[in-house]
Amino acid sequence: MVLTNEFITQKLTEKFGETITNIEEPYGLLTFEVPKEMNLKVMQFLHDEQDLQFRFLTDLCGVHYPDQTGRELAVVYHLHNMPENVRVRMKVFTSIQQPDVFTATKLYESANWQERETYDFYGINFVGHPNLKRILNVDEMDYFPMRKEYPLEDQTRIDKDDEMFGRGGSI
Amino acid sequence: MSELIQQEQHHVKLPEGSIGKQTTTLNLGPTHPATHGVFQNILEVDGERIVSAEQTVGYIHRAFEKIAERRPLYQITPLTDRLNYCSAPINNMGWHLTCEKLLGVKTPKRVDYLRVIIMELSRISDHLICNSIVGVDTGAFTGFLYVMQYRELIYEIYEEICGSRLTTNIGRIGGFERDFSNAAFEKIERFLKEYPVVLKEFENLFQRNRIFMERTMGTGGISAERALNYGFTGPNLRATGVDYDVRVTAPYSSYEDFEFEIPVGTTGDNYDRWLVRNQEMWQSLRIIEQAYRKIQEFKGEEATIYHADVPEYYLPKKEDVYTKMEALIWHFKIIMGEIDMPKGEVYHSVEGGNGEVGYYLISDGGRAPFRLHFRRPCFIYYQAYSEITQGAMLSDAIITLSSLNLIAGEMDA
Numbered sequence: 001m002v003l004t005n006e007f008i009t010q011k012l013t014e015k016f017g018e019t020i021t022n023i024e025e026p027y028g029l030l031t032f033e034v035p036k037e038m039n040l041k042v043m044q045f046l047h048d049e050q051d052l053q054f055r056f057l058t059d060l061c062g063v064h065y066p067d068q069t070g071r072e073l074a075v076v077y078h079l080h081n082m083p084e085n086v087r088v089r090m091k092v093f094t095s096i097q098q099p100d101v102f103t104a105t106k107l108y109e110s111a112n113w114q115e116r117e118t119y120d121f122y123g124i125n126f127v128g129h130p131n132l133k134r135i136l137n138v139d140e141m142d143y144f145p146m147r148k149e150y151p152l153e154d155q156t157r158i159d160k161d162d163e164m165f166g167r168g169g170s171i
Numbered sequence: 172m173s174e175l176i177q178q179e180q181h182h183v184k185l186p187e188g189s190i191g192k193q194t195t196t197l198n199l200g201p202t203h204p205a206t207h208g209v210f211q212n213i214l215e216v217d218g219e220r221i222v223s224a225e226q227t228v229g230y231i232h233r234a235f236e237k238i239a240e241r242r243p244l245y246q247i248t249p250l251t252d253r254l255n256y257c258s259a260p261i262n263n264m265g266w267h268l269t270c271e272k273l274l275g276v277k278t279p280k281r282v283d284y285l286r287v288i289i290m291e292l293s294r295i296s297d298h299l300i301c302n303s304i305v306g307v308d309t310g311a312f313t314g315f316l317y318v319m320q321y322r323e324l325i326y327e328i329y330e331e332i333c334g335s336r337l338t339t340n341i342g343r344i345g346g347f348e349r350d351f352s353n354a355a356f357e358k359i360e361r362f363l364k365e366y367p368v369v370l371k372e373f374e375n376l377f378q379r380n381r382i383f384m385e386r387t388m389g390t391g392g393i394s395a396e397r398a399l400n401y402g403f404t405g406p407n408l409r410a411t412g413v414d415y416d417v418r419v420t421a422p423y424s425s426y427e428d429f430e431f432e433i434p435v436g437t438t439g440d441n442y443d444r445w446l447v448r449n450q451e452m453w454q455s456l457r458i459i460e461q462a463y464r465k466i467q468e469f470k471g472e473e474a475t476i477y478h479a480d481v482p483e484y485y486l487p488k489k490e491d492v493y494t495k496m497e498a499l500i501w502h503f504k505i506i507m508g509e510i511d512m513p514k515g516e517v518y519h520s521v522e523g524g525n526g527e528v529g530y531y532l533i534s535d536g537g538r539a540p541f542r543l544h545f546r547r548p549c550f551i552y553y554q555a556y557s558e559i560t561q562g563a564m565l566s567d568a569i570i571t572l573s574s575l576n577l578i579a580g581e582m583d584a
Contacts, residue, residue: 078531109555117550
């Protein structure tokens, strides 16, 4: 049997019904959204179900959408069924006030550092993570730098005295 | 014997306020010469046996993902150079392929084959470094110095094509900035002629070398199941026996036109990883030979194509920029990043030197990505280090560190 996007969608809606939303296929990759309290259940189903067997977590990362009130932060999982060579993308949205998402470390060891990275940059609190602390930034940092409210420096600014790099000062 | 020592230890009177700690804490790195990169391991050792290891990464974090959110597409290519700097062209090509997927650009066959040559050359240079460094860590320095000569030749080929050596910034969306020169083809030919002899000699130095085998066999091993769970990809996964290779499962850049094998190991230990990399170099040579022959077969007009016809994203010719108004405008727009991307979400991956290098790009229709995430293979599989070195000798853990092919630039992004 061929594992097509339609088949996966059918399997998921059979099991979880209306909770699977925003089913899309951008560039052929099946993408769907799951309520944040359901992420582990759906992942476990994708992992264990005889016909699905998504046993490889390719990628896990965060995204910040500042304009979506109540669902500002997203966690994006890319799962892979290696024998059938099919990928799916699963998204979980959470509010920025209470960014709690269940950890995937029990299913995939590889989620450990990727979740730490996501926490480090977006402040998403992975509930149940064995060692949730900063990984790439310094421990003393008190903000989450990849959030959109921290823009990169405006390269045309002139108020900064930075003569060594050809800006400000005597120019 | 050890019981005797323990008995003896009980008679030693510890000074007042001592903690009865049985193990030693040892800092390996961040600037230890044996780590070949900036990462730290805090080891708990019992004698020479490792009880536990805790890795610290992030010493050279440069916020590439954040920077990329303000950069137009072409200004992101130099960022990808600095991920895995041992095989920068693969990262560059991966990034261009991601952009092409988003923009819907189709590349001509000749471009694909030229890209394949570059990617396979960089795979060879990547594996060459890794395998010879494993040699250095087991006490065989000769091989390392010997093969450097051929890495130099590979770098000269890059130089002929893009002008730089390590951080290459090679290629453009849709192809290359210029056609390969005759000098480049001559050097590729020279490489194809001379390198197999050297690789054979290099192989002879190690493959059946008693000392090398005893140092590497059975150390740093991991089972296929654990490796998959830890997100291993690339040679490290194949050494455990899983034949997963992005070039085959999701062919990009016309890899489906080539005949090659995917070498796999069985035990996933340091020796198997070395063998897999070594075999992959032979396979890469095969691919380069085929690609080179295919390129020679193009005749007439076709034999001069080196980029796709995408004027919106590909810089116009320099003489046109100097003489024609439209070309000048397009040149300016592309350089200043005034070109909007279509809205969309793309994940594209290529087989990098040490695993699946993935690019997850979200575009909101602006000039820069809304979000760009790099899947960096060694960041993901370095997590397994504490598990695979548990109970190992300290000196074996050093070999494991280098045989995993950890690149600090890629890990820390």
